[in-house]
Amino acid sequence: MKRQESVVSVTQDPLFRVVDATMFTDTLLTSIANGTTAAVRIPDLMTAADCARVLDRLDAVPLVPYDEGRVSPVIQKFGPVLNDHRQTDGTLSASYWPIAQEAREVWRKARLRPDPLAVSLLRLADAWASPVEAATIGGRQVFAGTLRTIDQGAVVHYDEAVREYPDGLFDQQILSQLAFNLFLSVPESGGETSIWRHRWDPEDEQHRESYGYTPEVVDGVQRVQLTPQAGDAILFDPRNYHAVAPSSGTRRIAVAFFLGITSAGDLIAWS
Numbered sequence: 001m002k003r004q005e006s007v008v009s010v011t012q013d014p015l016f017r018v019v020d021a022t023m024f025t026d027t028l029l030t031s032i033a034n035g036t037t038a039a040v041r042i043p044d045l046m047t048a049a050d051c052a053r054v055l056d057r058l059d060a061v062p063l064v065p066y067d068e069g070r071v072s073p074v075i076q077k078f079g080p081v082l083n084d085h086r087q088t089d090g091t092l093s094a095s096y097w098p099i100a101q102e103a104r105e106v107w108r109k110a111r112l113r114p115d116p117l118a119v120s121l122l123r124l125a126d127a128w129a130s131p132v133e134a135a136t137i138g139g140r141q142v143f144a145g146t147l148r149t150i151d152q153g154a155v156v157h158y159d160e161a162v163r164e165y166p167d168g169l170f171d172q173q174i175l176s177q178l179a180f181n182l183f184l185s186v187p188e189s190g191g192e193t194s195i196w197r198h199r200w201d202p203e204d205e206q207h208r209e210s211y212g213y214t215p216e217v218v219d220g221v222q223r224v225q226l227t228p229q230a231g232d233a234i235l236f237d238p239r240n241y242h243a244v245a246p247s248s249g250t251r252r253i254a255v256a257f258f259l260g261i262t263s264a265g266d267l268i269a270w271s
Contacts, residue, residue: 024127028151034178039236060110073152100143153246157212159238179238188249
């Protein structure tokens with residue numbers, strides 16, 4: 001299947017574009033962080049055959065919905081995400097830690113070969129010339145690397161840990177946040193990722209819906225759209241509004257996590 005080119009609906013910023021590359025580099029990562037690239041796509045980070053081998057073992061890592069009181073339409077995932085355990089006072093519930101430990105054990109015992117999370121972290125570490133470490137809270141490593149399927153779509157939303165936890169959450173200080181997805185399976189139709197050149201503004205709250213916003217929040221805003229293929233990796237700034245279109249046919253399955261560039265110049269990861 002031919003890859004669909006990125007689509008710019010409103011021409012405003014010529015730098016807000018999708019860059020296709022053969023590998024991640026520190027220059028590409030920093031260009032996303034500083035807003036001079038919308039997204040980086042690495043075609044065939046994993047081969048189709050390797051993706052198929054991972055999918056054959058998928059039953060070993062059972063998927064469950066995100067907190068359905070928070071996320072609608074339903075998105076299924078393996079592995080805990082921090083926001084499902086955020087308390088009303090902005091702190092993390094103690095219930096998170098045993099679930100995170102159990103997920104690590106399940107992932108280890110599943111013996112996915114090749115391990116798509118390990119492959120992804122290694123490629124990013126090579127680009128940054130230093131290991132990607134899990135973010136820590138009070139010295140304890142958080143879980144990083146959910147396996148996620150978005151078949152019914154995801155509403156327009158943004159992700160920004162320093163705004164979600166304004167009093168701080170991690171031991172590390174984050175200067176910039178990136179979102180990573182490695183696609184193991186893609187649908188026959190739909191499932192496109194759209195990213196808009198717009199970050200949260202207080203006036204956007206009039207469009208609040210569920211965990212995100214109604215489409216009016218990005219009316220007239222420059223956008224890029226990606227239709228990845230199995231094996232492709234995509235990296236972008238999730239502080240920009242983004243959404244996933246509903247899909248049909250084969251499930252849309254990806255390994256996903258966030259990356260933080262810290263004040264010390266390190267890369268950390270979390271889900």
